[in-house]
Amino acid sequence: MWIDPKRCVGCANCVPVCPMGAIAVDPVARHAVVNEDECVECHTCYRGMSREHLPPAVVRAVRRTAQLFRFRFDPEPDVCPTGALTPRELTWPRSVRRAFSDPLVPHESTGVAGRGTEEVKTNDVTGRVLKGEAGFTVEFGRPGIGVRFRDIDRVTRALGAAGVTFEAENPVTSLMSDRTTGQIRDDILDEKILSAIVEVKTEMDRVSDVLRILQSVSGEVKTVICIGVSARCDARGDTELEDILNAEGFRSWRGKTNFGLGRPLFQEAV
Ligand code: SF4
Numbered sequence: 678m679w680i681d682p683k684r685c686v687g688c689a690n691c692v693p694v695c696p697m698g699a700i701a702v703d704p705v706a707r708h709a710v711v712n713e714d715e716c717v718e719c720h721t722c723y724r725g726m727s728r729e730h731l732p733p734a735v736v737r738a739v740r741r742t743a744q745l746f747r748f749r750f751d752p753e754p755d756v757c758p759t760g761a762l763t764p765r766e767l768t769w770p771r772s773v774r775r776a777f778s779d780p781l782v783p784h785e786s787t788g789v790a791g792r793g794t795e796e797v798k799t800n801d802v803t804g805r806v807l808k809g810e811a812g813f814t815v816e817f818g819r820p821g822i823g824v825r826f827r828d829i830d831r832v833t834r835a836l837g838a839a840g841v842t843f844e845a846e847n848p849v850t851s852l853m854s855d856r857t858t859g860q861i862r863d864d865i866l867d868e869k870i871l872s873a874i875v876e877v878k879t880e881m882d883r884v885s886d887v888l889r890i891l892q893s894v895s896g897e898v899k900t901v902i903c904i905g906v907s908a909r910c911d912a913r914g915d916t917e918l919e920d921i922l923n924a925e926g927f928r929s930w931r932g933k934t935n936f937g938l939g940r941p942l943f944q945e946a947v
């Protein structure tokens with residue numbers, strides 16, 4: 678995102694809207710600037726604010742005159758009065774920021790908007806996680822902190838070394854230069870995004886190993902990581918996961934349950 682210094686009147690309305698804290702008003706220049714390195718191109722500022730197109734010179738003059746009389750002329754809080762916020766034409770590799778940060782942009786690799794994956798929510802139909810397997814979602818970043826691909830790469834390479842299988846229909850997997858080792862392509866390692874989900878699966882008896890690897894590598898990354906584990910239920914609706922998670926010292930909650938109402942597009946091994 679770029680803020681046109683000729684149009685910006687420094688009202689600061691856009692500052693709290695940015696989920697990355699990437700906008701600040703320069704008190705000397707009296708206009709807002711975007712920290713390009715921290716901006717994840719989520720377009721929240723551009724999309725979330727109404728834009729008036731008042732003449733900047735007039736708004737500045739009114740604001741200065743108002744100041745003389747010790748009152749303020751401020752636009753409504755959700756308005757950029759001069760339409761100064763200007764989306765840039767993004768080229769690779771910067772365009773990857775928007776793909777992972779703007780929920781209205783579908784991922785090219787999967788066609789799914791948001792973070793680009795249906796995860797295990799559609800497992801009834803897709804069969805991503807089969808009997809005897811455990812699926813992991815490893816979520817990186819959040820508003821306020823984000824994540825760089827360099828940190829995701831650290832974790833995916835640790836997982837790759839443990840022999841997990843990376844989910845093919847996942848946008849992070851599509852950005853790996855090696856889907857066995859989990860290595861992310863070099864040209865995007867410094868790019869920062871709002872958040873991403875890595876999906877892997879392994880055999881049920883490897884769940885403890887994978888949890889330990891994630892716990893160990895999580896201390897090496899500069900962001901937050903949230904882990905979800907999923908498995909197929911047996912006929913009584915139970916899985917082995919609760920016992921494994923408890924044994925590893927994790928409190929677990931059953932977050933989501935699929936009811937098996939979808940028409941499977943896969944063959945279950947017998
Ligand atoms: S809302 Fe518009 S005019 Fe106000 S500081 Fe932000 S970019 Fe500048």
Ligand code: SF4
Pocket residue numbers: 678694695696697698699700711715716717718719720721722723
């Ligand atoms: S595009 Fe997103 S991260 Fe960048 S300045 Fe706007 S709100 Fe902040």
